[in-house]
Amino acid sequence: MVHLTDLIGMGKNRNLYAKRxxxxxxxxxxxxxxxxxxxxxxxLVVYYVTPWLRWDxxxxxxxxAVLVDLANRRFYFGPLEIWPHEFYYVAGLLIMAGVGLFxxxxxxxxxxxxxxxxxxxxxxxxxxxxxxxxxxxxxxxxLAKAPWRFSKIARRSAKWGIYLLIAMATGGAWIFYFADxxxxxxxxxxxxxxxxxYATVAVLTGTTFVFGGFMREQVxxxxxxxxxxxxxxxxxxxxxxxxxxxxxxxxxxGRRKATLADLAAQPEALGDCIDCNQCVTVCPTGxxxxxxAQIGCITCALCIDACDQVMAKVGKPRGxxxxxxxxxxxxxxxxxxxxxxxxxxxxxRTFAYLGIWSAVGLAMLxxxxxxxxxxxxxxxxxxxxxxxxxxxxxxxxxxVKIRNMEARPRRMAVTLSGLPGGAMWAQxxxxxxxxxxxxxxxxxxxxxxxxxxxxxxxxxxxxxxxxFTVTPVSTDKDESAAAKAVFERPEGR
Amino acid sequence: xxxxxxxxxxxxxxxxxxxxxxxxELNTPLPRWWLWTFYATILWGIGYTVVYPSWPMIxxxxxxxxGWSSRGELEAELAADAARRAPLLKAIEAVPVEQxxxxxxxxxxxxxxxxxxxxxxxxxxxxxxxxGAKGYPNLNDDDWLWGGDIKSVEYSIAHGVRNPxxxxxxxxxxxxxxxxxxxxxxxxxxxxxxxRTISRQQAPDAASRRGAIAFANNxxxxxxxxxxGNRDFGAPNLTDAIWLYGGDTASLTETVxxxxxxxxxxxxxxxxxxxxxxxxxxxxxxxxxxxxxxxSDAAPPAKP
Ligand code: SF4
Ligand code: SF4
Numbered sequence: 041m042v043h044l045t046d047l048i049g050m051g052k053n054r055n056l057y058a059k060r061x062x063x064x065x066x067x068x069x070x071x072x073x074x075x076x077x078x079x080x081x082x083x084l085v086v087y088y089v090t091p092w093l094r095w096d097x098x099x100x101x102x103x104x105a106v107l108v109d110l111a112n113r114r115f116y117f118g119p120l121e122i123w124p125h126e127f128y129y130v131a132g133l134l135i136m137a138g139v140g141l142f143x144x145x146x147x148x149x150x151x152x153x154x155x156x157x158x159x160x161x162x163x164x165x166x167x168x169x170x171x172x173x174x175x176x177x178x179x180x181x182x183l184a185k186a187p188w189r190f191s192k193i194a195r196r197s198a199k200w201g202i203y204l205l206i207a208m209a210t211g212g213a214w215i216f217y218f219a220d221x222x223x224x225x226x227x228x229x230x231x232x233x234x235x236x237x238y239a240t241v242a243v244l245t246g247t248t249f250v251f252g253g254f255m256r257e258q259v260x261x262x263x264x265x266x267x268x269x270x271x272x273x274x275x276x277x278x279x280x281x282x283x284x285x286x287x288x289x290x291x292x293x294g295r296r297k298a299t300l301a302d303l304a305a306q307p308e309a310l311g312d313c314i315d316c317n318q319c320v321t322v323c324p325t326g327x328x329x330x331x332x333a334q335i336g337c338i339t340c341a342l343c344i345d346a347c348d349q350v351m352a353k354v355g356k357p358r359g360x361x362x363x364x365x366x367x368x369x370x371x372x373x374x375x376x377x378x379x380x381x382x383x384x385x386x387x388x389r390t391f392a393y394l395g396i397w398s399a400v401g402l403a404m405l406x407x408x409x410x411x412x413x414x415x416x417x418x419x420x421x422x423x424x425x426x427x428x429x430x431x432x433x434x435x436x437x438x439x440v441k442i443r444n445m446e447a448r449p450r451r452m453a454v455t456l457s458g459l460p461g462g463a464m465w466a467q468x469x470x471x472x473x474x475x476x477x478x479x480x481x482x483x484x485x486x487x488x489x490x491x492x493x494x495x496x497x498x499x500x501x502x503x504x505x506x507x508f509t510v511t512p513v514s515t516d517k518d519e520s521a522a523a524k525a526v527f528e529r530p531e532g533r
Numbered sequence: 534x535x536x537x538x539x540x541x542x543x544x545x546x547x548x549x550x551x552x553x554x555x556x557x558e559l560n561t562p563l564p565r566w567w568l569w570t571f572y573a574t575i576l577w578g579i580g581y582t583v584v585y586p587s588w589p590m591i592x593x594x595x596x597x598x599x600g601w602s603s604r605g606e607l608e609a610e611l612a613a614d615a616a617r618r619a620p621l622l623k624a625i626e627a628v629p630v631e632q633x634x635x636x637x638x639x640x641x642x643x644x645x646x647x648x649x650x651x652x653x654x655x656x657x658x659x660x661x662x663x664x665g666a667k668g669y670p671n672l673n674d675d676d677w678l679w680g681g682d683i684k685s686v687e688y689s690i691a692h693g694v695r696n697p698x699x700x701x702x703x704x705x706x707x708x709x710x711x712x713x714x715x716x717x718x719x720x721x722x723x724x725x726x727x728x729r730t731i732s733r734q735q736a737p738d739a740a741s742r743r744g745a746i747a748f749a750n751n752x753x754x755x756x757x758x759x760x761x762g763n764r765d766f767g768a769p770n771l772t773d774a775i776w777l778y779g780g781d782t783a784s785l786t787e788t789v790x791x792x793x794x795x796x797x798x799x800x801x802x803x804x805x806x807x808x809x810x811x812x813x814x815x816x817x818x819x820x821x822x823x824x825x826x827x828x829s830d831a832a833p834p835a836k837p
Contacts, residue, residue: 058562255566262564331545423662427673427821430773435673437820468637470824471675493820498774 062184063257063326065167066177066318070345079155080164088209091216097121098447100484108218114485120408123445132404136397143393145273147385148363149280153267154340159259160324162210162252166203167324173199177321203253204245211244257325260338267335276366277387281339283330283361286373288313291330312356319343319361329361339363413445416454416510418523426528434498434529440490442510444482451513452488454478459496459506459527467491479513494527502531622646626807630687633814640814647815650808654800663819668778668795673819676775678767679703681823685764687813691806693799694767702799705766710751711790718790720747725785731760731772732780 093105095118102109107116115122115130122129144151153160173195174180186192215237216224227233228241251259260267274280291313313330320328322343327336329343341363348358359378368379421437429435444450456464456476463474467490474495482488496504504527511520539548546559582588585597596602621642625633633640652661659665663672670678679689689703696702710716716724727744729735749758755768762770769777778784778793801809816822 055562057565057568059565258564258566262567332543421662424660424664424671424673427664427671428775429674430676430770430775432774435820437673467818467820 060258061326062181063324064170064177064180064184065324065326065342066321066346067171068318068322068342068346068349070342070348072341072345076155076164076340076342080161083156083158083161084165088213091213091221095119100449101447102220104220106217107220110218121445123443125443126411129404129408132400135400136404139393139397139400142273143390143397145270146275146278146389146393147387148339149274149278150267150270150337150339153260153270153338157338159251159264160338160340162206162248163256163324165206166252166256169199169202169206173202200253203249207245207248207252208241210248211241211246214244215240257336260325261336275389276370277384277389279363279365279384280333281329281337281341281344281361282333282364282369283313283319284359284364284369284372285311285330287311288330288360291315312351312354312360314350314354316350318346318350322346412519412521414452414510414512414519414521415443415445416508416521416523417441418508418525420525420528426530428498428530429495432498433495434527435493435495436527438492438494438508438525440492440508440523441487442480442482442490443487444484447484449484450482450515452480452482452510453513454480454490454492455509455511456494457507457509459494459504460500462494462496462506462527464492464494467493471495496527496529498529500527500529503528622807625810630810630813631682631684633810634683634817640818643811643814644818646808647811647813647818650804650812651815654804655812658797663816668793670777671775671821672816673821674775675821675823676770676773677821677823678762678764678769678777680764681821683813683817683822686816686822687809689797690812690816691799691801691809694797695794696796696799699799703767705755705768706794707755707768707788707792709790709792712792716747716751716789720744721786721789724748724752724789725782728760728771728785729780729782732774733772734780 090106091104094103095105095116096103097116101121102116104116105118107114109116113124120129141152170180174183183192183195212228215228219237224233224237228237255263288311290310292310292315319330320326320343322345323329323337324340324342325336325338327334329337344359344361344363347361351358351360362378363381364372364378365384368384372378417440419439419441421439425436427435427437440454442452442454444452454477456462463476464478465471465474466478466480471493478490478492480488480490492508505524506527507522507524509520509522539550540546541548541557541559544559546561549558549560551558582595583597584599584601586594586602587597588595621639624639625643625646628636628639633643651663655663658669659672660669665671670676675681677685679685679694692699692701692703694703695705697704708715711718711721723740723744724747725744726735726738726740727742727748730737730741730744735741748756748760752760755766756762756771757768760771762768776784777795778788800812804812
């Protein structure tokens with residue numbers, strides 16, 4: 041019996057750092073591969089096309105469907121226009137994205153990793169470039185070992201050139217989400233786009249080139265925090281890619297057993313796995329799924345496709361490697377039948393996520409439909425809090441802020457109410473024009489700051505509440521907003 | 534035995550051979566590129582200290598090969614800002630002060646500039662919001678001793694008030710009626726009573742009726758027959774609700790007996806025309822400014 045303590049200091053030449061094992065995944069076809077193609081096509085099209093979609097918002101707002109206008113602090117998502125003070129909508133969308141991801145993870149495990157994660161999508165893309173230039177798995181491995189002669193240099197430069205083009209297209213598309221795409225494209229090419237645009241493209245090109253072209257599975261295994269967090273959302277009812285060892289083992293070439301029951305009768309007979317290693321060669325992260333669930337597996341299911349082909353060839357049912365939950369594994373191991381997929385979706389945890397997700401979505405829908413396109417706030421000028429006037433009146437100064445969130449300039453009337461003997465005038469006019477109503481033009485999509493002086497008799501309560509109300513002039517809609525304010529005057533008069 | 538590798542069955546990984554309280558460590562080496570990345574960050578750090586100022590020396594820190602310094606950056610920013618403001622300041626300088634309010638953009642720039650100058654030079658007496666204090670006028674109100682139109686305000690700022698060494702200053706002096714024996718204490722009490730009557734702080738009575746006569750004899754020359762004040766002398770309006778030194782009996786008695794002599798520095802030479810103009814614009818913008826320019830304020834007031 042070896043005691044581990046005996047071994048301390050024995051592995052003298054043990055290396056602390058390991059070289060990356062190159063991965064040359066073999067091309068494979070099958071239903072999951074085709075799903076992957078589809079997801080890749082959809083995500084890439086969405087990514088590249090979205091900024092070019094137009095949305096007519098009238099003369100005073102940009103006509104780009106999705107635009108994150110940081111300079112003017114406006115987010116545009118189709119019909120939704122988000123102002124800085126409405127940032128909770130963005131927060132809501134992020135919460136929905138997060139909870140949505142939890143929900144997906146709790147049902148189908150690392151589907152995000154396997155299909156939709158940009159790192160996966162672009163790595164997949166780059167691996168296809170490898171196959172295009174270098175050939176499939178074996179040719180790639182041979183070329184990697186080959187000395188640097190002309191043909192290798194030519195292939196490598198061609199491949200890295202294409203990497204670079206893809207990387208530049210990736211970084212290039214990103215900036216169009218932040219400015220009017222056609223304008224930015226023209227100025228980008230003519231060289232007078234803002235510096236931050238070039239810097240962004242440079243950084244994203246660099247990271248895409250390095251992460252997608254060279255780091256690949258290293259990003260998933262060593263850099264990404266998500267696989268670590270994901271485990272918290274998965275349980276025994278979550279679908280994961282599983283090698284059914286009770287059916288496949290013992291593996292090897294030779295006499296197969298017919299069913300699980302036969303194994304007991306003929307212990308020397310082999311399981312369904314013929315040890316062809318196809319599942320390992322197609323894996324984009326270089327994992328042997330037969331070792332069990334592991335962090336390197338992004339559940340892309342390409343090994344399922346590969347093994348299903350092998351099973352078809354040897355005349356066995358598909359699904360030696362398959363999506364299964366830990367619960368299914370236990371029941372199948374005990375001799376039960378595979379559960380239909382729909383049943384695995386009925387999962388209390390999933391419903392909890394779904395509930396939260398829909399609640400946030402519903403709350404946002406309700407508030408979006410109900411939000412006011414007009415707000416007013418009044419800020420009391422505190423220094424001095426009031427001014428004694430020579431005729432005994434007292435003046436208070438306010439900055440009234442009117443937000444016109446409609447895409448057209450609107451004439452607004454501000455009225456004063458609840459202050460006996462009170463009157464006001466806007467900066468620029470004077471006391472002889474004092475009235476209880478002031479009109480101003482608020483430009484489209486903007487916040488107008490209106491400095492207003494209010495006067496009232498010096499006798500009265502020291503802090504007297506009153507209100508400013510704003511109403512659009514000449515509107516058929518019944519729209520208005522009010523702001524409470526307090527009128528200060530000397531004590532005890 | 535020592536050469537034998539011990540393999541963990543679950544993970545197919547070799548143990549390193551350590552064990553602490555039954556916890557054993559698997560041999561899972563870090564990827565080598567981590568190491569290279571670590572070295573790269575060290576190199577980056579060294580490079581950083583070479584190109585930027587960093588190492589403290591006896592006199593000062595190393596300058597760095599780029600020649601960058603935070604002070605230099607600040608100076609460049611200040612210079613750029615000064616260059617940006619120069620045309621605006623020129624335009625303000627060129628416009629007569631009474632035409633400033635007519636040009637909204639220039640006025641706004643002047644107000645901003647004036648606000649900064651105000652904070653540096655005026656807050657000590659008039660307060661950060663211009664609310665003043667006893668003896669220091671509130672610049673927000675509508676009571677102006679020497680005129681509240683923008684031109685008069687500019688004049689007051691440029692030449693100050695009661696600077697005996699300055700020919701153009703706003704000059705006046707109230708007699709100390711009590712101290713100099715010009716009025717008897719009883720007369721002073723009567724006058725104070727009268728003043729409190731015309732400012733509607735108390736009802737007329739015998740004392741105020743006596744005070745009216747004393748007022749006509751002693752005070753009306755400057756404050757006017759009705760006590761409405763006179764801006765030529767900076768004589769305050771005694772009938773309104775605003776009191777620079779207080780409108781109660783004790784304060785008024787003190788004022789009549791010993792007189793008041795508020796002095797304001799002249800800022801013209803120190804700050805220059807443009808800044809004074811901007812200050813006038815700011816004070817004017819506080820809301821108490823008067824629109825029309827009084828005739829007597831257009832020219833320097835005659836000394837009494
Ligand atoms: S592809 Fe299937 S049969 Fe081949 S080694 Fe993998 S699990 Fe076994
Ligand atoms: S083990 Fe299978 S599912 Fe997991 S990453 Fe490899 S190919 Fe994809």
